[in-house]
Structure formats: structure tokens, C-alpha cells
Amino acid sequence: MSDHIWGYQPTTGHTAGTDLTGYKVEATDGSIGKVDKHSDEVDSSYLVVDTGVWIFGKHVLLPAGTVTTIDQAEKKIHVALTKDQIKDSPEFDKDKHLGDAGYHEQVGGYYQTHRGI
Secondary structure (H helix, E strand, C coil): CHHHCCCCCHHHCCCCCCCCCCCEEEECCEEEEEEEEEECCCCCCEEEEECHHHHCCCEEEEEHHHEEEEECCCCEEEECCCHHHHHCCCECCHHHHCCCHHHHHHHHHHHHHHHCC
């Protein structure tokens, strides 16, 4: 399953092309913020989540493989991570994000370790 960390699982209810910007993101133990940016790119799908005041405005990059369900009606995305796992995750780095395979490996490795993907 580790090959799919950067792709939405078929059971999430995600439809390619759906604008997820502004959707609320729910960890296994509560709300963590809203989607600021997202991508449906094959083998590089992700969410950038603005955690707001919860962890002092940190933005985190969540690989699409961490998503468990997307509720279109409620505009909520559920992820298989706790608030602490997200709080301790590598911060989103917009400069490294595009074109830096090492950064993606670091982020993907963190989530694979903490989710058992």
C-alpha cells in the first residue's frame, strides 16, 4: 500500500476535478483546519491544510493516501491521522514542494510511519 501514499484510495469518494478548497479537515480525534490548496495529479495528489490557530497557523502537506473519506454534502475530509500526528508532521514548504523529490519522500515517509501505510 506504500506506493499509494500520493493517491486517493477508491473508497474515499473523491472525484477527480472536484474543488476541495475550503473543505474542513477532520482528524480521527477532531477538526484540524481547512484545505487551502489541493492537487489531483497522478502519483502526486495532496492537500495543503491551513491549521489556523489550532497550531499557530501552520500549513501542512497531507498526501492523498491519508484521506479516508470525503463528504461532499458536508464539505468535510476525514483523514486517518490524529491531531498530534498532524501537529508533529513536516511543515508545508512551498519552495521545496514543487520539483523536490526528496521533500516528497520526507513527507511521505513521515505519514507512512505514522499511519502504517
